[in-house]
Amino acid sequence: MPNTSESTYEVEQGQSLWKDAFRRLKKNKLALFGACFLIFLTGISLITPLIAPYEYDAPDYRLGASGPSAEHWFGTDLIGRDLFTRILYGGRISLMVGFVATAVSLLVGVLYGATAGFLGGRTDSVMMRIVDIMYALPFTIFVIILMVFLGRNIILLFLAIGAVEWLTMARIVRSQILSLKEKEFVEAAISMGLSRFQILTRHLIPNTLGPVIVYTTLTIPNVMLLEAFLSFLGLGVQPPMSSWGLLIHDGADSMLESPWLLIYPSIALSLTLFSLNFLGDGLRDALDPRVAKD
Amino acid sequence: MKKIVLKRLLESIPVLWAIVTITFFLIRLAPGGPFDREKELDPQIQERIEAHYNLNAPLMEQYTDYMGGLLSGDFGPSFKNASSSVNELIAQSFPVSLELGFYALCVALLIGLTAGIIAALKPNSWQDYTPMTLAMIGICVPNFVLGPILLFIFGINLGWFPVSGWEEAVDKVLPSITLGAMYAAYIARLSRGGMLEVLSNDFIRTARAKGLSETRLILKHALRGGVTPVIAFLGPATAGLLSGSFVVETVFQIPGLGKLFVESAFNRDYTMILGTVILYATLILILNLISDLLLTWIDPRLRNA
Numbered sequence: 186m187p188n189t190s191e192s193t194y195e196v197e198q199g200q201s202l203w204k205d206a207f208r209r210l211k212k213n214k215l216a217l218f219g220a221c222f223l224i225f226l227t228g229i230s231l232i233t234p235l236i237a238p239y240e241y242d243a244p245d246y247r248l249g250a251s252g253p254s255a256e257h258w259f260g261t262d263l264i265g266r267d268l269f270t271r272i273l274y275g276g277r278i279s280l281m282v283g284f285v286a287t288a289v290s291l292l293v294g295v296l297y298g299a300t301a302g303f304l305g306g307r308t309d310s311v312m313m314r315i316v317d318i319m320y321a322l323p324f325t326i327f328v329i330i331l332m333v334f335l336g337r338n339i340i341l342l343f344l345a346i347g348a349v350e351w352l353t354m355a356r357i358v359r360s361q362i363l364s365l366k367e368k369e370f371v372e373a374a375i376s377m378g379l380s381r382f383q384i385l386t387r388h389l390i391p392n393t394l395g396p397v398i399v400y401t402t403l404t405i406p407n408v409m410l411l412e413a414f415l416s417f418l419g420l421g422v423q424p425p426m427s428s429w430g431l432l433i434h435d436g437a438d439s440m441l442e443s444p445w446l447l448i449y450p451s452i453a454l455s456l457t458l459f460s461l462n463f464l465g466d467g468l469r470d471a472l473d474p475r476v477a478k479d
Numbered sequence: 480m481k482k483i484v485l486k487r488l489l490e491s492i493p494v495l496w497a498i499v500t501i502t503f504f505l506i507r508l509a510p511g512g513p514f515d516r517e518k519e520l521d522p523q524i525q526e527r528i529e530a531h532y533n534l535n536a537p538l539m540e541q542y543t544d545y546m547g548g549l550l551s552g553d554f555g556p557s558f559k560n561a562s563s564s565v566n567e568l569i570a571q572s573f574p575v576s577l578e579l580g581f582y583a584l585c586v587a588l589l590i591g592l593t594a595g596i597i598a599a600l601k602p603n604s605w606q607d608y609t610p611m612t613l614a615m616i617g618i619c620v621p622n623f624v625l626g627p628i629l630l631f632i633f634g635i636n637l638g639w640f641p642v643s644g645w646e647e648a649v650d651k652v653l654p655s656i657t658l659g660a661m662y663a664a665y666i667a668r669l670s671r672g673g674m675l676e677v678l679s680n681d682f683i684r685t686a687r688a689k690g691l692s693e694t695r696l697i698l699k700h701a702l703r704g705g706v707t708p709v710i711a712f713l714g715p716a717t718a719g720l721l722s723g724s725f726v727v728e729t730v731f732q733i734p735g736l737g738k739l740f741v742e743s744a745f746n747r748d749y750t751m752i753l754g755t756v757i758l759y760a761t762l763i764l765i766l767n768l769i770s771d772l773l774l775t776w777i778d779p780r781l782r783n784a
Binding site for chain 1 (some may be wrong): 490494498502505506509615616618619620621623624626627628630631635715718721722725726729730740741744745747752755756759760763767
């Protein structure tokens, strides 16, 4: 079929959503910077144990808190642990929490939203009413209570954060599915005799990918922020393990004598959040040009 | 209108009940109790303390007792501050948090709206990029980073503001900015988006063509529509301010409810936790309702929806 000039045009059109989006994204320098930084950070996190100059929990009591030097790039903390190493390990935890908890929220949110939107009618309105009500709950408080009472382990942290963050995803996916299921390709799929489950998983959900990707990129910084917040309060990752929230908390305690303990972890966290937000913004502009940048 | 308010209020009752019940059983069924010590207490003493707080009664009985107390407005005694009731502790600390939240919201609205409107008037110029970059920084620097850094610069190095306390006006500057900064940033972005959308409408062009001054145009015609997204954001924002207050009150040593809640969670002070959860939940439900009502008031088109 694809022979005439008209059909090549069509082929281009057909592929152009992603190509086009990529072209637009490339023009956005900040988003590109964010993407590069994140790839770099993820790469580093994967090989942290190989490249970290010291052990994350090896103290050097003779050294104590020392400022940045040739041996210890970012200085050392109060009991002489290398801050650079601890930031690397903290980044590993932060990124892991960011990705895993976002994945949990993604899975729950997409399935819930898609089911609600696809079934429609009464089921839909009941399901979305539940989401509305949950929106109004003081979730941070529940997460704090959960972390205090059920022990501070990292699996629970994933689940607790994931359980909080799926609501918006469910709303976005539902509204997408609602409009998509009226489209002709769904009618075509029905007339080909596909089951409802097949239509949902093979035709509807893949078509919501754009907004889902955008919102996922914007969920990761929220999740990382929540982890850092909990660790800052002493409820997240437990010492001697390291996490950016924990390092910032310790740094704030000793910022008078050793300000570098506050400054470097803060920069690490902020720079990562920056990158994720810029990338998310850039992806939104690229994938959905109709939405004006807010 | 009245009907909607009534319906929403009635809907809140089962929600509140569910929150109280879930929290009640969650904290009681979880391992560890408020009177567990590193060193074990004399079992007799332990038993007497638990009897005093009705902790060795069957769970369901504790629950009905607590709910009975709640209905008459009694949150019970605090487990950790033996001399005070939860009602008293909340009455002491809640006004402090409320004040902090109010100032933070003022900071956020004042800075956020101004920055957003300025940015929207000259899109894609330096007047747009500067506030929007600042807003991005505001979103990416969390309050537990901003707080210590502000303290370090303005409290310790420059000595302009005290590092802790909550009595005089100067005490309140840094905490309010710390808590409000992130919301100022969100509001700036939202109001910029809202204003840009309104300013592209035909009625704005008409008003301009009729020779209306730019100030009048903004204040009388554009602002109303432009701030709608900000108002929709205020409900969730106030909920966020609450959890922000946990951090800010801890960093600045402010004797508010947020600090009290975190401490009581660590201490497993059952009644105190429940009391604060109920208060927070009620507050969030009410604030969401108010923000929805404001929204329909400012945009009458939503009334029929």
